[in-house]
Amino acid sequence: MAILPGDLDQLALKFEVVLPHLNERQRRLLMAAEARLLGHGGVRAVARVAGVSESTVRKGVFELEDGGDVLPDGRVRREGGGRKSVEEQDPRVLPALLALVEPDERGDPESPLRWTTKSLRRLAEELARRGYRVSPPTVGRLLRENGFSLQGNAKTLEGKQHPERDAQFRYINEQVKDHQAAGDPVISVDTKKREQLGRLPNPGREWRPKGDPIEVEDHSFFFSGPDVEQAIPYGIYDISANAGWVNVGIDHDTSTFAVASIRRWWQARGRLDYPDASQLLITADAGGSNGYRFRVWKAELAALAAETGLAITVCHFPPGTSKWNKIEHRLFSHITMNWRGRPLTSHQVVVNTIASTRTRTGLRVDAELDTASYPLGVTVSKARFAELPIHAHPTHGSWNYTIHPALAAADRPPVVGTDRAQIRAAALRALADSRLTGMTEAQLDDLARRLATAQAARAEQRTFHQRGGERRRAKGAGSHSLLSDADRVLITVVYLRQICSQKVLSDMLEVSDFTIGYWIAETRKLLTEHQVTVPATTVRFTTAEQLRSFLDNDDVPAQRPRISETLSHPALTGMSREELRQMIERLTPLQAARLERLRYQRRGGERLPGARGGIFQQKITDAERILAAILYQRKVCTRQVLSELFEVSPRTIGNTLIETRPLLEHDAYNPAPAPTRHRTAAALLASISPC
Incomplete structure (x- = not known):
């Protein structure tokens, strides 16, 4: 029977509607069924209408004629069909x-x-x-x-653990339970990573219209240096209330800033949430601005305790366990997720983004901007720190301590950050005493004016290299140093006169010795360039108390008597005092150069910024070293006797002899042995007749 054109049109319409919804095997069987209904020539006609090969239709006809079992759902071919793996x-x-x-x-x-x-x-x-x-x-x-998957690194290796780590965790847990049972606040504190402001890329993605990403800078090194605005979020997480409070600073992450953040939290939230609180528990890391080693941290907490009337207990986590601090995964992690993919272009953006952080567990976060200045280099003197009412706990007292406000000294309350400027100004006025500087007030001011231009130029050059280019903000918009240019000249003059060490100056000014050393090294270079010589004095002060006593009562500390004048007697040296003086003048520069070369080799390079640089006299001077070597080569006495006479250790005498012997040989010094070798210092001194 011939196949009519109308039948083919109907068949094409059916295939157009049905075939797209069938799989490979179903299409093949449907086409085979239609071909069988059409009879002779049906395979060719169906193949032409469906647009497939005749062999495909014919294969379906064979499958229908075989009458095999129905395949399970989801299978297109029988088991074993297809290409081998x-x-x-x-x-x-x-x-x-x-x-x-x-x-x-x-x-x-x-x-x-x-x-x-x-x-x-x-x-x-x-x-x-x-x-x-x-x-x-x-x-x-x-x-x-075979059990593989894409995986990142797992941060689980913590290195060597502190032996009291587990005991400290248990102790912190007990303290938290006790304070919560009493209805007192328990907070976890830490500083979040500082953020540079600008159109900088922020990790993560957020939903935006397709093809419209936020455009940011492709390089971040344009946003570096001292003039770049930054945000320093210091967080306080209330463990009991599941509430966060973040103080966003703009200056430096110092201990003063950390306690100021806690103070602002207490004034804004703490005293309202805990009106009947009598004590406060703080859990913090072992390092950072709230580290247990910092005197300023504890001194500022003592001032806070005196202000609020709270007994403040601090428990530090062991070193290397900062991620156990609850603020990390209860507050900071949610803040990071909240601003993912969003450039932090201003302080207001940072504050608003932090304040809008919420979680399904009920976390609420408040945030404020702190525009106060918190300069680096602030410290607390040992005497002032000893007066603080800090009481260490029996369990690891360096990590766990309580500050009781009622036990603070009534006549000397704790010093807050704003009072330190007055203490520093009073100390600078005391150091400007003409007995210390060797100059009148007018001479000191004139020296400061002479160096002011060079100091400003050097500071501008230093900041230019730090920021990598021209200024992006007006001059003076950043933070200010603790010491002015004139103050730096003053402490350098006092130091070069060998009045006291850098640590004594640090104790007097309550500025870190690193800051003191840095500015002394910088100013000393300027004095050298301007050919300004500062003569040394014979008065030495080893403590700040000695220096204050001298300024108040004119008490001069006892000095170690120099015995070199006595030991330079011709009967001991075998030469006249004038000949000895000339030899010392010849050998002293060579000895200084040799010593500096030896020290250079030991430290492996130039001196670090702030190093003393040989300003202070050692316990035994270069001239005394030469004198000791002459006496020993003449066999006037033993090393032990020299040690007693010069008041140094036998090892120092031994090193002196080793270092000085090549210089004497270079000078062709070949002394005749002394007639008597003295075994005690008393016998040697008794043998000298007045000359």
Whole structure:
């Protein structure tokens, strides 16, 4: 029977509607059924209408005629149909792949993939280089079937643990429970990573209109240096109330800033949430601005305790366990997720983003901007720190301590940050005494004016290198130093006159000795460039108390008597005092150069900024070293006697003899032995007749 054109049109319409919804086998069987209904020529007609090959339709007809079992749901072919997998065709492929991705000790140490990224494409290329034809998707399938997955690094290695780590964790837990049971606040504090402001990329993604990403800078080194605005979030997390409070600073992350943040939290939230509180528990890291070693941290907490009337207990986590601090995963992590993918362009953006942080567990966060200045280099003198009412706990007292406000000295209350400027100004006025500087007030002011231009130029050059270019903000918009240019000249003059050490100046001014040393080193270079010589004095002060006593009562400390004048007697040296003086003048520069070369080799380079640089006299001077070597070579006495006479250790005398002997040989010094060798210092001194 002939196939009518109208039948083919109806069949084409049916195929157009039905075939797109069928799988491969279903389409084949439908076309075969239609071909059988059309009779002779049906296979060719159906193939032409459906746009497939005749062999496909004919294969479907054979399947219908065979009458096989119905295939399970989801299968298109019978078991065993299709191409064999690559691991079945070549069983060596899987071991070769595992040797590339398993740990190095089990893999090939010479593999080029050992030091590169092991992506699917690189693994497939390496297998092809070894003679295995495998596609990247097949590599991925084999890895998943053998228990592999994409994984990042796991931050679980904590290094060497502190021996009292677990005991400290248990103690902190007990303290938290006791304070919570009493209804007192328990807070966790820490500083979040400082953020540079500007159109800088922020990790993460957020929903935006397609094809409209936020445009940010491709390089961040333009946003570096002292003039770049930054945000320093210091967080306080109330463990009991599940509430956060963040103080966003703009200056420096110092201990003063940390306690100021806690003070602002107490004034804004703490006293309202805990009106009947009598004590406060703070859990903090062992380092950072709230580290347990910092005197300023504890001194500022003592001032806070005196202001609020709270007994403040601080428990520090052991070193290396900062991630155990609850603020990290209860507050900071949510803040980071809240501003992901959003450039922090201003302080207001930072504050508003932090304040809008919320969680499904009920976390609420308040944030404020702190525009106060918190300069670096502030410290607390030992005497003032000793007066603080800090009481260490029996369990690891350096990590756990309580500050009771009622026990503070009534006549000397704790000093807050604003009072330190007055203390520093009073100390600078005391150091400007003409008995210390060797100058009148007018002479000191004139010296400061002479150096002012050079100081400003050097400061501008230093900041230019730090920021890597021209200023981006007006001059003076940043933080201010603790010491003015005139103050730096003053402390340098006092130091060069050998009045006291840098530590004594640090104790007097309550400025860190590193800051003192840095500015002394900088100002000393300017004095050298301007050919200003500061003569040394004979008065020495080893403590700040001695210096204050001298200024108040004119009490001069006892000095170690110099015995070199007595030991330079011709009967001991075998030469006249004038000949000895000339020898010392010849050898002293050589000795200084030799000593400096030796010190250079020991430290492996130039002196660090702030190093003393040989300003202070040592316990035994260069001239005394030469004198001691002459006496020893003449066999006037033993090393032990020299040690007693010069009031130094026998080891120092031994080093002196080793260092000075080559200089005497270079000077062709060949002394005649003394007639008597003295075994005691008293016998040697008794043998000298007045000269």
